[in-house]
Amino acid sequence: MLRKIARNDLLNVAGGFLAMYGGVAFFCFLFLVQRWIHAAPKVPEPSHGYxxxxxxxGGIxxxxxxxxTSCALLFATSVPLFFLGILISPKRNVRYRRSTLSAGANWDGDDPKGLYRVGSLLGAVAAPTLVFLVGPVFVRALVSSGVVLPFR
Structure with a gap:
């Protein structure tokens, strides 16, 4: 018999997973961009597809x-997933600040079982796995279908 999972527990695992996945995927994006920039030609090379x-x-x-397409997808998904993970994680003692020019909030995490860390660990392991193993297959399928997402 399966134990009923509380909504709070599920949100802590999902929030930790998404926040850490988004953060690590963003660093994978930065790594790939820097690596590709140093290897990329400065003039178009149509014969090689560049x-x-x-x-x-300022450097073209x-x-x-x-x-x-890889850069566009990584950038467009990693940052929103990071913020979505933070948004959906349960909070208590939320305090909002508002003024004319700014807004902010402070809160305490509502995670008595420590499941946010479990989700974070899973997200940290899943991000490089998905980015470097599953991602290239997905991007190649998109490109071979004629879908090329610009990243400027």
Whole structure:
């Protein structure tokens, strides 16, 4: 007989997983971009597929369809998943601050069983696995279907 999982427990695991997955995936994105920028040509090379311009702080390099789609997907998903994980994690003693020019909040986590850390550990392990093993297969399928997402 399965034990009934409390909503709070599920939200702690999911929130920890998404927040850590988003954070680690963002660092994977930064690693890949830096690595690809140093190897990318400064002029387009259509014969090798490097035709998508990437502007990195004023320096133009050219990425392949795989590289630009990978960067676009990683950037577009990692940051929102990080904030979604923080948003859905249970909170208590929430205090809001508002003024004309700013807003903020402080809270205590509602995690008596320590499940947020379990979710975070799972997210930290899942992110590089998904980014470096599953991600390339997915991106290659997108590119071969004609879907190329620009990342400038």
């Amino acid at each position: 035709i998508y311009a990437h502007n990195e702080h 390099t050219y990425f392949s369809a795989f590289q630009t």
